[in-house]
Amino acid sequence: MTKRVGILTSGGDCPGLNATIRGAAKALYNQFGANVEIIGIRNGYAGLIEGDWQEMKQSDFSGILTTGGTILGTQRTPFKLMKVIGEDKVDKVARMKDNYKKLKLDCLLCLGGNGTHKTANLLAQEGLNIIGLPKTIDNDIWGTDVTFGFHSAMNIATDVIDRIHTTASSHRRVMVIELMGNKAGWLTLYSGIAGGADIILIPELPYDIENVAAAIEKRNKNGRTFSILAVAEGAMDRQEAKMKKKERLAYRQEHGIKTATNRIAAQIEQMTGVETRVCVPGHMQRGGSPSAYDRVLATRFGTYAAKLVAEDRYGVAVAMVNNQVVDNPLAEIAGKSKLVPADCPMLEVARSMGVSLG
Amino acid sequence: MTKRVGILTSGGDCPGLNATIRGAAKALYNQFGANVEIIGIRNGYAGLIEGDWQEMKQSDFSGILTTGGTILGTQRTPFKLMKVIGEDKVDKVARMKDNYKKLKLDCLLCLGGNGTHKTANLLAQEGLNIIGLPKTIDNDIWGTDVTFGFHSAMNIATDVIDRIHTTASSHRRVMVIELMGNKAGWLTLYSGIAGGADIILIPELPYDIENVAAAIEKRNKNGRTFSILAVAEGAMDRQEAKMKKKERLAYRQEHGIKTATNRIAAQIEQMTGVETRVCVPGHMQRGGSPSAYDRVLATRFGTYAAKLVAEDRYGVAVAMVNNQVVDNPLAEIAGKSKLVPADCPMLEVARSMGVSLG
Amino acid sequence: MTKRVGILTSGGDCPGLNATIRGAAKALYNQFGANVEIIGIRNGYAGLIEGDWQEMKQSDFSGILTTGGTILGTQRTPFKLMKVIGEDKVDKVARMKDNYKKLKLDCLLCLGGNGTHKTANLLAQEGLNIIGLPKTIDNDIWGTDVTFGFHSAMNIATDVIDRIHTTASSHRRVMVIELMGNKAGWLTLYSGIAGGADIILIPELPYDIENVAAAIEKRNKNGRTFSILAVAEGAMDRQEAKMKKKERLAYRQEHGIKTATNRIAAQIEQMTGVETRVCVPGHMQRGGSPSAYDRVLATRFGTYAAKLVAEDRYGVAVAMVNNQVVDNPLAEIAGKSKLVPADCPMLEVARSMGVSLG
Amino acid sequence: MTKRVGILTSGGDCPGLNATIRGAAKALYNQFGANVEIIGIRNGYAGLIEGDWQEMKQSDFSGILTTGGTILGTQRTPFKLMKVIGEDKVDKVARMKDNYKKLKLDCLLCLGGNGTHKTANLLAQEGLNIIGLPKTIDNDIWGTDVTFGFHSAMNIATDVIDRIHTTASSHRRVMVIELMGNKAGWLTLYSGIAGGADIILIPELPYDIENVAAAIEKRNKNGRTFSILAVAEGAMDRQEAKMKKKERLAYRQEHGIKTATNRIAAQIEQMTGVETRVCVPGHMQRGGSPSAYDRVLATRFGTYAAKLVAEDRYGVAVAMVNNQVVDNPLAEIAGKSKLVPADCPMLEVARSMGVSLG
Numbered sequence A, B, C, D: 001m002t003k004r005v006g007i008l009t010s011g012g013d014c015p016g017l018n019a020t021i022r023g024a025a026k027a028l029y030n031q032f033g034a035n036v037e038i039i040g041i042r043n044g045y046a047g048l049i050e051g052d053w054q055e056m057k058q059s060d061f062s063g064i065l066t067t068g069g070t071i072l073g074t075q076r077t078p079f080k081l082m083k084v085i086g087e088d089k090v091d092k093v094a095r096m097k098d099n100y101k102k103l104k105l106d107c108l109l110c111l112g113g114n115g116t117h118k119t120a121n122l123l124a125q126e127g128l129n130i131i132g133l134p135k136t137i138d139n140d141i142w143g144t145d146v147t148f149g150f151h152s153a154m155n156i157a158t159d160v161i162d163r164i165h166t167t168a169s170s171h172r173r174v175m176v177i178e179l180m181g182n183k184a185g186w187l188t189l190y191s192g193i194a195g196g197a198d199i200i201l202i203p204e205l206p207y208d209i210e211n212v213a214a215a216i217e218k219r220n221k222n223g224r225t226f227s228i229l230a231v232a233e234g235a236m237d238r239q240e241a242k243m244k245k246k247e248r249l250a251y252r253q254e255h256g257i258k259t260a261t262n263r264i265a266a267q268i269e270q271m272t273g274v275e276t277r278v279c280v281p282g283h284m285q286r287g288g289s290p291s292a293y294d295r296v297l298a299t300r301f302g303t304y305a306a307k308l309v310a311e312d313r314y315g316v317a318v319a320m321v322n323n324q325v326v327d328n329p330l331a332e333i334a335g336k337s338k339l340v341p342a343d344c345p346m347l348e349v350a351r352s353m354g355v356s357l358g
Helices: A017-035 A045-050 A092-102 A114-125 A150-171 A186-194 A209-221 A238-242 A245-254 A260-272 A282-286 A292-310 A345-352 B017-035 B045-050 B092-102 B114-125 B150-171 B186-194 B209-221 B238-242 B245-254 B260-272 B282-286 B292-310 B345-352 C017-035 C045-050 C092-102 C114-125 C150-171 C186-194 C209-221 C238-242 C245-254 C260-272 C282-286 C292-310 C345-352 D017-035 D045-050 D092-102 D114-125 D150-171 D186-195 D209-221 D238-242 D245-254 D260-272 D282-286 D292-310 D345-352
Strands: A003-009 A036-041 A053-055 A107-112 A130-136 A174-179 A199-201 A227-232 A276-279 A316-321 A324-329 B003-009 B036-041 B053-055 B107-112 B130-134 B174-179 B199-201 B227-232 B276-279 B316-321 B324-329 C003-009 C036-041 C053-055 C107-112 C130-136 C174-179 C199-201 C227-232 C276-279 C316-321 C324-329 D003-009 D036-041 D053-055 D107-112 D130-134 D174-179 D199-201 D227-232 D276-279 D316-321 D324-329
Touching: A003 A017, A003 A045, A017 A036, A017 A107, A017 A130, A017 A292, A017 C345, A045 A092, A092 A114, A107 A114, A114 A130, A130 A292, A150 A174, A150 A186, A150 A227, A150 A282, A150 A292, A150 B282, A150 C292, A174 A186, A174 A260, A186 A199, A186 A227, A186 A345, A186 C292, A199 A209, A209 A227, A209 A260, A227 A260, A238 A245, A260 A276, A276 B282, A282 B150, A282 B276, A292 A316, A292 A324, A292 C150, A292 C186, A292 C345, A345 C017, A345 C292, B003 B017, B003 B045, B017 B036, B017 B107, B017 B292, B017 D345, B045 B092, B092 B114, B107 B114, B114 B130, B130 B292, B150 B174, B150 B186, B150 B227, B150 B282, B150 B292, B150 D292, B174 B186, B174 B260, B186 B199, B186 B227, B186 B345, B186 D292, B199 B209, B209 B227, B209 B260, B227 B260, B238 B245, B260 B276, B292 B316, B292 B324, B292 D150, B292 D186, B292 D345, B345 D017, B345 D292, C003 C017, C003 C045, C017 C036, C017 C107, C017 C130, C017 C292, C045 C092, C092 C114, C107 C114, C114 C130, C130 C292, C150 C174, C150 C186, C150 C227, C150 C282, C150 C292, C150 D282, C174 C186, C174 C260, C186 C199, C186 C227, C186 C345, C199 C209, C209 C227, C209 C260, C227 C260, C238 C245, C260 C276, C276 D282, C282 D150, C282 D276, C292 C316, C292 C324, D003 D017, D003 D045, D017 D036, D017 D107, D017 D292, D045 D092, D092 D114, D107 D114, D114 D130, D130 D292, D150 D174, D150 D186, D150 D227, D150 D282, D150 D292, D174 D186, D174 D260, D186 D199, D186 D227, D186 D345, D199 D209, D209 D227, D209 D260, D227 D260, D238 D245, D260 D276, D292 D316, D292 D324
Parallel strands: A003 A036, A003 A107, A107 A130, A130 A316, A174 A227, A174 A276, A199 A227, B003 B036, B003 B107, B107 B130, B130 B316, B174 B227, B174 B276, B199 B227, C003 C036, C003 C107, C107 C130, C130 C316, C174 C227, C174 C276, C199 C227, D003 D036, D003 D107, D107 D130, D130 D316, D174 D227, D174 D276, D199 D227
Antiparallel strands: A036 A053, A316 A324, B036 B053, B316 B324, C036 C053, C316 C324, D036 D053, D316 D324
């Protein structure tokens, strides 16, 4: 009896998507031989809604372990906002269910982040056989110690900090580096420590600009004529942190603040008198070949997903807990987000290094 | 008889500064043995004005071939705008002359870009023994085929384009990448070709946004669902190019345009309907270890500078012409800038690759 | 009351040594302020025997997070074979004890691998206050999930496999890549999976050359005209595995076998008729800047060591277990080695990818 | 009228082959539009002899700017030694001529090194329309300042030296690094200077082991406890250099010398008493993505080849002379090899840096 397995990738692209696709596919072929058919759904859930897919051949998965991006295409549009062109009102979930049936899928692997898992859970509740795989450079998926993409992004972000270091020290400047991570501080915290940042600001620990300026001035007094700030794109100051989301957005719009970085730089320059520059590496943090760590992780996750298929175990998301690949019920993790907790040992490590956390 | 040789680095920092310092120093020690004393002037011309310097030891030049930045410090403040703190009005040139005499220098090596060479020429005209060394990631120094720093920056910029490629293709997006280069297009042109950019916009060839949008739509028609734009920080459209500098600055301030990139992205999104994102790698283009090419180049330049010292030939800038290290009179290159000429063969190469130049 | 803390690095050098030294030092200064004195012992235990050491200043630990090697120097000579020049017979342990007392050390941090920990335990049993820190690219230290250096080496080894891939596929060749790891297969197993090797041979799973040749021929039949073998330096065939160590060494000497790699290549070429080449990246696997992962790990380990000092807890080795930094009694781990167990999930992952394990 | 253009890649693989193929193809499509047909010959001249080829589509050239190896396959077998399986005696040149006619080619682009150009010239003398393109990491093709692949290999070799540096300095060792380059010293000379090697040995300057040992001992006396030797695979000592080729091969076989490296290491260890290790990075020097420099160079070369086709100019090899792409008659360069001349300015540069050249 043949298994028909669908795969889609959804949300922002991320190193390791292709490695995970390959991992799952190779493990499925290894398990089922000629008795498995893999169907690639294009551009995430949009492809499932619109019926955009292709039968994959074994050779499609060859040579993609090392490539960035996703051979299936992806889409960032939040599920709620997805529109079907040319149609007034579409029951997107029903449409996906229909296409799943039409394709005669036995199950569907959904590679993505928090948004992807939420929709995956929706489909699981509708009775489809769904397996989630934790993809994101933000490392903010509930129930897993680590997501694929995170370590690749950490390498890039650390390399950026390393490069900026030489500029900062030669010019006796303050350099503010804005790093990705959405609402979580993982990427900034880890690459900040790896890059030897002097000040690390993450969303989970709203900063006080007075503390930031004081940390810079303390460094100056100790003869360190430059400072490196690693600032998460989601960082905010204590005042903003007290606001409700809507209020904060209004406040930011009013003051022309897109992310905290530019404001921080202006404030520092004004408060300390030290020349301050902002660097926003942006999308390059999610591009390129996955790191060795992520290739191994992606391959492990893909292998585990194939095992779940073999055991007909669905409605779960693959995860890594204490170095073991396990799975969590989709229903338990959907809609949640894993932030840096106040007792995260990495915060203590940062403080021990003399890093100011704002 | 002992030679006393001063060295300073001025302008924006750049990979290869330390390699050049080391190259000159090692070649001087090799030439003169114990009969040379090297004096490091700190923070560019500011250090010469303020008398901030140190006697260097042979070991100071060890281990710096591979390091980014400059062990001597540098400063970007244009010479005209340099202020001596606590003093009303200072004849900066006279002050530098005084310190040069006080230090009993036989000559002074000035590592820097166009601004640095202009000031170097000033000092040479005052009778000081000056040698200029062509540093800049912009590659815009008159009289030399190549400057150190350019190839290192090209490697980084190309790596950024490579990474953005995977994001662009996975998301079917237009990605606009802003690259450095000041008023010259060298860095964008070379790394755009190396990274396979679809559209390359440089200051020397003002663009027409209609052409840019048409190029993207042509790609879309041919089934290429994404496009990469490499845009120089100095790029401008044809309308702006006709304005005088002041007028253009006023126009940009009025329209809130800092560089062309954001406006281009907005226009493209509006004209083509394709999701468009901007990426500004910024200062990381000038940081980190110099590339192998730049280490060799820097070492050659440094060696040649030592030879000039041995021959007491001053008032010149070191250069590379047709793979030979040569020197040009400072008076001939000061105040000039080397832009991409209309008949640059690289433009034809780009066009042959189907690249739109706007 | 002042703490005097000694630090030494012993055994083969490894990325992350300086990051760990810096981590411990910064955390100690953070904890004790002016009340800590750090003494750097040079060249491992040899420096402790010979009294070769220096008082460290806070600035000695600045800028070393990213540098390869060790600022303290190290030595690979096994403790048993260490000779004190000019002296007939020396009680090395007594000598180290003496110098420890002379230096008035409160404790000694020993960064190293299995050999280092064995000697560390010796010193602990003599009543010295010792803390071990797990350094090795081999990842073979008992009681810790991971050692610093391992992930950096994995990145390099994976990069080598990536590069060899393009040569192998262009030339339709078998490429045999010899990777480090001493008697353990961790480095080869992880980088083999990360690099997409087709055959992975590790010491823990002695190979049968018939199986290896069969795997290559199976690939050829399936149209894959090239194959990549990742072979651990400690790999051996089943016949050798049955021999005792002495017998095996004699056998290897007789047949001119240094590592298995060259013999494997010759056998494959002879059995399959496919052109086969060997690549031995060697020492470069342990050189250069530590990876972001290793910098974070090293910093965590260093921080923990400082905490142990603050709590006067000695006779232990720092370790990572289930993502938590913990410590093990030196007496429990000394003399042991952590090999790839038969039920290691990574072996199953490799097999799922169609990798032959010999 | 349609142009039918054949392309083949021959000799050892090399970064930039695909970039050159793409450069030529894109420029041809740009020039001729639908009026060009490109035929890919597989595995070098072997494919032309055996009639192994494929019609290429425009999309075949997409996405290969950055990939290592060659999409057409290649073969290192010298033309003289090529055997056609199953046939006793074949006039290989006649066979290639036949297939060229059968394929109705208007011309044939041959990407390769010295051997490739020799055969290319043979075909040109037979009346075929041939264009050679200078590929090799060895940089030893007559009539061109630079070949594509050279700078990519230099980057890798320099990175290897950088990594070995940290090991050497931590262990106070002599490290002997064997670099590629065939009979030419270009790669070793350039990467040796870029990596800061202390001793550089190239085939063009046969070494005297006494000088090498003396250089190491001089360093030791000056407190430098380690030394890095960059040794070309073709290096030989002065005694060997005086022998004729056959004599030398016999001598090497008798003494079990494959390359000079191992012998040098043994001699140094014996003469200086310093622990000495050999590192042979090997094939990884020719693998992986081409550097930015090589991508630009390859694209320029490919563009120029298309121009030659448009002008029906054949029997030439593309070259770079004084930063201009030009062409040389195949007849003039075939059978020649460009070695490092005694007056090469890079030798003077190396000596100025205190490098011993043996």
